[in-house]
Amino acid sequence: MSNAPAEEIPAEEIDLTDANHIIDKYLTLPGNLMPVLQGIQDSYGFVPKPTIELVAERLNVYPSQIYGVLTFYSQFHMKPRGRYIIRVCVGTACHVQGAERIVDTFFGRLGIGHAETSEDLRYTFEKVACLGACGMAPLAMVNDDTFGKMTVQRVDEIVEIYNQRPMK
Ligand code: FES
Structure with a gap:
């Protein structure tokens, strides 16, 4: 990658x-x-x-x-987007549960920052406001898949899963 x-x-x-x-x-x-x-x-x-x-x-x-x-209109994008859009919630509930550590771990693992797309177009990473599932904080999503109660360790598991997924 x-x-x-x-x-x-x-x-x-x-x-x-x-x-x-x-x-x-x-x-x-x-x-x-x-x-x-x-x-x-x-x-x-x-x-x-x-x-x-x-x-x-x-x-x-x-x-x-x-x-x-x-x-x-936020649905439009002027730069290429990744096949997999990783969103990490940094809303209040997620923030107090350590969302920034999750964000930093994704940054380190993917080599991209907020609103950036990996060169191979596999990933776009975004920090987002409350995703409406605060009871599962801290929360991450990859496309439509939700990952609640996130930990730094799970970042590696998630990246591993989507590294194996097809690009089409
Ligand atoms: S603050 Fe993260 S889901 Fe609500």
Whole structure:
């Protein structure tokens, strides 16, 4: 597994074919910006910069308007995301139960920090606010799987499990 955060993908490596197909599909519909951006994210896993320029040009909107939408709605991401999203809750209940030690252990084990993605695109790590299961504090999630009563030791077990999982 890589120990470095993922770099930005060079613009010339982004194939715009899918983005053009998605834009074609919604081109004449009113209110098409959101479905186009959602379609691009579903297809690429994030909204690459060259697709923003393409959408601006083809839908005749300012890039600043698109960036406004992308930054306002947390479901959109402008950087590649990992196949497995690890979230550790740092809300109050988890904090008092030692969440920061869990976070630091993940950082050390994965070689990435908050809101970073591993170079091999296996993991994205995020510190998050209360996940609504304070009785299980401290809490971690990997995609939809929940891990309550987390310990530093369990970090290794969890990483081991997801290192074996497929990338598709
Ligand atoms: S504070 Fe962590 S689940 Fe509520």
